[in-house]
Amino acid sequence: MSVHPRIVRSIPFWILVAGSVAAIGGGTYVLVEKLSHMEATILDNTATGVDVYVGQIWGVFGGILLGAGVVGLALALATAALSSVFPREPRRTAGEQDRHAAVPASEHVISEPVVSERAASEPADSTETTAVSAADTTAPDPATTSTLESPSNDPQQR
Structure with missing residues (x-):
């Protein structure tokens, strides 16, 4: 049996962690790149309406993506913490299941x-x-069985 909690081997958990880290990285890149471009064009007086207004929307999108990544990472860490607090019963391996199923009747x-x-x-x-x-497959004693279980061949009892 492994000493690692089950969450370490959980594929959805690692997808959440990887997706959250990717969202944090992508959101940070978009936010910093668009805002720095917008700041540079405003400071050198070459900014157009597209640079200013569309740059703001891209900045907001980058911030939302960054925030979603942080929330996802916090969820992953909370799930891992709860998983270690409430340990689950270990799964049986196929060999253990076969051993329990192989007990003769x-x-x-x-x-x-x-x-x-x-x-x-x-x-x-x-x-x-x-x-x-x-x-035990011996036949039951007719004297001890009820008439409901096995009908009697005696015509007087019918």
């Missing part, structure tokens, strides 16, 4: 009440209970 014990002939003639409070194996 004869090893399973089913406890059923069995009434002996002696107990059938006595009052109902003195019944014996014994464990019967699931592999």
Whole structure:
């Protein structure tokens, strides 16, 4: 069993981390590049309306992208922290599942009440209970089975 939390092996977690880092990087690039270009053109008096007004929109877009990346990274870190606080039950490997499925039916014990002939003639409070194996395929005693379970061939009881 691995000592790492499950979150370390989670593909969606790493997609969130990578996407958040990419959004932070892309947003920072767009924000800094557009705002520095707009500042340079305004300071040297060569700015046009497109540089000023469209540059502002690109700056806002870069800021939104940067903020979304920061929120995504914060979510990833919070998820990792919660994952370490609430550990999950380890998964069974295929070998362990096969081992549990390979237990033969004869090893399973089913406890059923069995009434002996002696107990059938006595009052109902003195019944014996014994464990019967699931592999036990002997025929039931006709004297102890009810007529609902197996119909009798005796015409008087019909």
